[in-house]
Amino acid sequence: MKIIVGITGGIAAYKAPELVRLLKKAGHEVRCAATEHALEFVTRVTLETVSGAPLYSDLFASGRTEHISLKDWGEMLVVAPATANIIGKVASGIADDALSTLLLAFSGKPVVMAPAMNCEMWAHPAVQRNVETLKSWGIRMVGPAEGELACGVSGVGRMAEPQQIVDAIGEGGPLKLNGERWLVTAGPTYERIDSVRFIGNYSSGKMGFALAEALAGAGAEVELVTGPTSLNISTSQRVNVHRVESAREMYAAATEVFPRCHGAILSAAVADYRPAECADHKLKKNGSEGMTLELVQNPDILATLGGMKREGQTLVGFALETDNEEANAQRKLEKKNLDYIVLNSLRDKGAGFGVDTNKVYIIGRDGSRTESPLLSKQEVARLIINTVTS
Ligand code: CTP
Numbered sequence: 001m002k003i004i005v006g007i008t009g010g011i012a013a014y015k016a017p018e019l020v021r022l023l024k025k026a027g028h029e030v031r032c033a034a035t036e037h038a039l040e041f042v043t044r045v046t047l048e049t050v051s052g053a054p055l056y057s058d059l060f061a062s063g064r065t066e067h068i069s070l071k072d073w074g075e076m077l078v079v080a081p082a083t084a085n086i087i088g089k090v091a092s093g094i095a096d097d098a099l100s101t102l103l104l105a106f107s108g109k110p111v112v113m114a115p116a117m118n119c120e121m122w123a124h125p126a127v128q129r130n131v132e133t134l135k136s137w138g139i140r141m142v143g144p145a146e147g148e149l150a151c152g153v154s155g156v157g158r159m160a161e162p163q164q165i166v167d168a169i170g171e172g173g174p175l176k177l178n179g180e181r182w183l184v185t186a187g188p189t190y191e192r193i194d195s196v197r198f199i200g201n202y203s204s205g206k207m208g209f210a211l212a213e214a215l216a217g218a219g220a221e222v223e224l225v226t227g228p229t230s231l232n233i234s235t236s237q238r239v240n241v242h243r244v245e246s247a248r249e250m251y252a253a254a255t256e257v258f259p260r261c262h263g264a265i266l267s268a269a270v271a272d273y274r275p276a277e278c279a280d281h282k283l284k285k286n287g288s289e290g291m292t293l294e295l296v297q298n299p300d301i302l303a304t305l306g307g308m309k310r311e312g313q314t315l316v317g318f319a320l321e322t323d324n325e326e327a328n329a330q331r332k333l334e335k336k337n338l339d340y341i342v343l344n345s346l347r348d349k350g351a352g353f354g355v356d357t358n359k360v361y362i363i364g365r366d367g368s369r370t371e372s373p374l375l376s377k378q379e380v381a382r383l384i385i386n387t388v389t390s
Contacts, residue, residue, distance in 0.1 A: 003030050003075065003076050003169075005020055006082075007032060007035070008081060008099065016042055017050045019165055023169075031053045031070065067101045071109070075110070080165055084122075088126065113140070138217040182261055183254060184222060185208060185225045185267060186226040187204070187229040187231075189247045194283045203229075205227070208268060212224040213239070218389075220238065224239050225244060226268070254266075263313055273297055302315075316342065318341070319344070321344070321346070341363050342362050358375065
């Protein structure tokens with residue numbers, strides 16, 4: 001893989017040449033980009049010698065748009081060490097030097113950061129908020145680790161060791177889905193009662209959006225079919241967003257794209273029923289005490305895709321259960337012809353609708369079973385993708 005190592009101005013920059021050496025040993029092509037402050041800690045000669053390529057550190061030196069040609073060349077950007085400053089700049093969209101400009105241009109491609117700073121700086125709410133922002137865009141963080149820091153204190157803030165960074169790059173399987181197309185469904189569906197009312201549910205779409213971003217981060221083209229949600233895909237150019245409202249619209253969009261996909265992950269909370277009739281005006285109270293709404297069943301998108309599935313396509317469904325969780329999930333897996341089912345148990349705290357975390361059990365048709373701890377939805381998304389594509 002073609003990897004750009006970005007180096008910023010922290011004492012851990014002295015480990016960057018070792019990271020470059022290990023990446024090259026693992027068979028990657030490496031080029032370096034450094035900030036002005038990084039070059040106070042590690043020299044241009046060292047970085048150019050270990051990488052075997054010219055260093056990119058001056059936005060204006062060549063008079064060309066090198067941040068764009070380097071962005072086109074690189075398949076992954078690893079920032080090690082990543083200071084609080086570079087994390088804050090990317091989170092705010094600031095591009096005032098060579099590396100920060102390259103980082104913004106790299107939008108939509110995989111970025112890994114290995115933060116390193118004093119423990120109080122790491123714990124600062126601004127830094128934590130910025131890190132969460134970057135993670136929500138699909139940027140992966142490796143570390144920081146706990147230990148003795150250069151400033152003499154002990155705490156969380158040490159850069160992960162170069163070998164750990166190399167291992168983390170391998171585990172994430174960046175770009176392993178290059179050339180593949182995946183379908184993701186997300187969010188709730190709204191089923192209209194009349195021109196101003198609908199039946200809906202509390203799904204936020206966060207899990208589906210995290211899946212779409214993680215698939216794009218692994219190199220796939222993504223068709224994201226989402227019900228009503230305020231979420232946006234912020235960085236990835238590889239995600240085609242299809243916004244729909246009802247289960248039937250979601251069905252039409254999903255069945256249209258599925259034949260062109262290598263796989264599909266259906267995380268949407270689709271309404272099982274819709275009103276038999278939708279009034280084209282606002283229904284008035286009719287004077288009586290109660291009102292009866294007749295409901296009819298919606299098409300089951302997941303079961304339909306299970307019936308359409310060709311050899312080589314992977315189909316993943318979700319199950320949200322409150323009791324007999326595993327047995328119910330297993331039954332759905334078989335009935336809908338799935339390869340994997342991701343089980344959310346509403347009994348687990350921090351899992352389910354609206355929250356930023358999730359805890360899942362991924363059950364495979366082959367009898368495999370992967371259980372996650374409570375993780376952010378971004379981390380759960382990566383775990384699901386690693387499991388169903390391995
Ligand atoms: N699903 C779908 N189309 C539907 C209903 C559900 O694609 N009309 C998908 C969901 O996206 C999810 C899985 O099916 O991946 C959930 O299965 P489902 O049988 O609907 O679960 P429940 O709604 O929990 O079903 P039940 O009421 O039978 O427990």
